[in-house]
Amino acid sequence: MPLVSLSFASSSSKAMALCSICPRIPLRFRPKPISPFLSKPQICLAYRVYSSLQSTTPSTRDELGTVSIGFLGMGIMGSPMAQNLIKAGCDVTVWNRTKSKCDPLVGLGAKYKSSPEEVTATCDLTFAMLADPESAIDVACGKNGAIFGISSGKGYVDVSTVDVASSILISKQIKDTGALFLEAPVSGSKKPAEDGQLIFLTAGDKPLYEKAAPFLDIMGKSKFYLGEVGNGAAMKLVVNMIMGSMMASFAEGILLSQKVGLDPNVLVEVVSQGAINAPMYSLKGPSMIKSVYPTAFPLKHQQKDMRLALGLAESVSQSTPIAAAANELYKVAKSYGLSDEDFSAVIEALKAAKSREA
């Protein structure tokens, strides 16, 4: 017997002081101490206060069987996340716009429903992993959307990467039904999703965070609770803005090393041993040098995140010239037809048109 029934349709004082000199930051984005323990060093504190590792104690696991869960969105991320829930013994119900993508999950024991509405009507807790703000809103609030099946006592956890306003809109629509809402975008790509090593950036209803925690622990290695809805979305956009700029800069470095006669493979090795080492450089550098971009994080989603992050920065008049320049490169890469390639294909935007054709 499955343990759980699931459906899947795709501050510290220093920080507060900083806010006092940045009056334009809306109150809701200012770090708020949520525990008296916040006088400890900030990094440690943020981790210990906002996140918890492996909260799935044996007693919690016993309770998993009493919760039925749904999953909406079987893309690159949603499929392995749902798969991990099934493998952990959960009873999962899945939905995806393109039905065929549900077949492997059904093969593993998932149930299938033909609309988000049916999923939320059947399940206590529904996760949604959709492409962008438009699809996340449509699946939650559109025709046969999640809000039409959900009701008081149930929960909706949106793990898609969206902007703050969209997340607040979805939250309001869900909560108007009496249900609870949690935003929980993830940091970590295809492989971390497959390995259950995602990082959840959650915000919203704390009781739902606690109810969802054992499932988040199955799909991820850590989770942060960041307060009110919008903070999770904002955190994810800041992280991905940094990542997108890092990748664009790395691409420039690879091409420059080649142009001056250096071996770019040696550059990747040098970078991997120094202070600017990042796993994505070692992981993606060798294939970028060969001009192949096996998709883990689609370039179109990285450009969407740059665009949304720039909007977030604009909303608080924060200057982000590096991200703005990087965003232009992702736009050029999209115009080259590289939307569905991995975001490392941004390097193509830096190659001369003639050499790209060669």
Ligand SMILES: NC(=O)C1=CN([C@@H]2O[C@H](COP(=O)(O)OP(=O)(O)OC[C@H]3O[C@@H](n4cnc5c(N)ncnc54)[C@H](OP(=O)(O)O)[C@@H]3O)[C@@H](O)[C@H]2O)C=CC1
């Ligand atoms: N890939 C990655 O490394 C990571 C991605 N993310 C974020 O997670 C989210 C999902 O990413 P990923 O799985 O890679 O994306 P995919 O493009 O692989 O999947 C997108 C999903 O959204 C569905 N979808 C798209 N448009 C609509 C629509 N109009 N109505 C209903 N469903 C729709 C797709 O359905 P269909 O199959 O029918 O097209 C599919 O299930 C994005 O927000 C992304 O930014 C976050 C961390 C890492």
Ligand SMILES: O=CC(=O)O
């Ligand atoms: O959103 C992408 C990621 O790798 O995280």
